[in-house]
Amino acid sequence: MRTICLYFEIHQPMLLKRFRFFDIGTNHYYYDDYANAAHIGEVAERSYIPALTTLIDMVKENNGAFKVAIGISGVACEQMEQHAPAVIELLKELNDTGCCEIIGEPYAHGLSALASEQTFRNQAERHRALMKQLFGKTPKVFRNSDMLYDDEIGAIVADMGFKGMLTEGAKHVLGWKSPHYVYHCNMNPKLKLLLRDFKLSDDISLRFSNSEWNEYPLFADKYIRWIDELPQDEQVVNIFMELGALGLAQPLSSNILQFLKALPAQAKEKGITFSTPVEVITKLKSVSQIDVPYPMTWVDEERDTSCWLGNSMQREAFNKLYSRAERVLLCQDRRVKMDFDYLQASNNFRFMTTKNNGLGMDRGIYESAYDAFTNYMNILGDFIKRVDSLYPSDIDNEELNSLLTTIRNQDHEIEELHKELNKYKNQLPVEEEKVAKPAKKAAKPAAKKPAVKKAAPKK
DSSP: OEEEEEEEOOOOEEEEEEEGGGGGGTTOOOOOHHHHHHHHHHHHHIHHHHHHHHHHHHHTTTTTTOOOEEEEEHHHHHHHHOOHHHHHHHHHHHHHTOEEEEOOTTTEEEEEGGGGGHHHHHHHHHHHHHHHHHHHHOOOOEOGGGBBOOOOHHHHHHHTTOSEEEEEEOOEEEEEOOSSEEEEESSSSSSEEEEEEEHHHHHHHHHTOOTSSTTTTHHHHHHHHHHHHHHHOOOOOEEEGGGGGGTTTGGGGTTTHHHHHHHHHHHHHHHHHHHOHHHHHHHHOOEEEESSOBOOOOTTTTTHHHHHSSSSHHHHHHHHHHHHHHHHHHHHHHHHHHHHHHHHHHHHHHOOOOOOOOOOOTTTSSHHHHHHHHHHHHHHHHHHHHHHSSTTTTSSSHHHHHHHHHHHHHHHHHHHHHEEEEHHHHHHHHHHHHHHHHHHHHHSSSOOOOOOOOOOOOO
8 A cells, every 4th residue: 555654844043143353252143033023923914824734734623634744943943932832733733643853963953973973963862852841742753954964974863873864865876766765774774764755745835835836736536547557566655845835935825725725535435545754764674775875955956965065165164163162062052052053053154155046036025146155254253253262272182072071070070979978977977876876875883793791700
């Protein structure tokens, strides 16, 4: 039986404010609070709230036959809790239906997997803990930022205990193979891979409301018929997209939500089911490994990292940011750690792209890629000054690691000595009492001896 695996991504970066060169060293706040609040409110109202409400209705109307997976970055969670708490409540309601799987991912939606394994692991673990806290479930399947994947990343994800991973079904990787099977990581067969069908996904997320598209208008029966006409041995169709496609990329006036609601009934007629990623990797066996020596993503025609790291400006910003990654992990300053999260977001590097992908690009407050680069580097200059003030730049990372390890070991020894001292302090009254008891017994008056009569003197 064929099944559809439907996944939606939720991520919103922290929007940066204009930061001048003269602000470096004097102003340590980098964000446009008004723009962030307004943007999150608009996205929630136009997309997330109606889309999530529709998904909840679909689960209820189909008596659990409809299932879906959701991934939300840690940074997006922070912003939703502050500016659009209704989105978090709807996510909890959808999760409580038992027909939704929460997917793991990097907390900051950054590219740390390409720069710092330690940072990448830290990001994934923090996100996993947050999902457990919010939804009561520990994610078993992982999706890297923008579906970023290669063999080494897969091995790290498997080592962290994840059972499966979502990524792109890129042509240059698959070749003649189909994305409609379960595959596995070539460096660790325990990690199963679900590959996105980019055509069927983009038919909804990119082309649905395009009146010049030769398949316009797209109806649910036609879409399910395409899936049903696939070769019979192809078992799973992975449709992955941003949740913002429902309402933003494809406006609600295009009837995108009505199209989505009609899918389960049409699928049922064809004997096609819906499954969550963990159900797919549990029920289906891998048919073979996938070899991905170079990173692939779900962005642009090339499906690579060129939209973030394709020019010298992007690479300079990226390398400079992660040059302080180890020091940020070692420090205890919460503001520094928070800023590192927000500056990692992949969107910051995409604003600097000089690629022409044919789709156009909204750069927000920036007039050009060079404008985005200048603003980001001003902020990064201030951030690095703050990190270096905690740990001087003339101390290399290895020496710093060694020093901090020694300090932590000394702290641990002192803590153990304090515990031992407190233990003896608690035992002292008991020991004093034991010593005092024999002393009291010794203080008792001795028993009187019977008087001995003296013999009378001889006469």
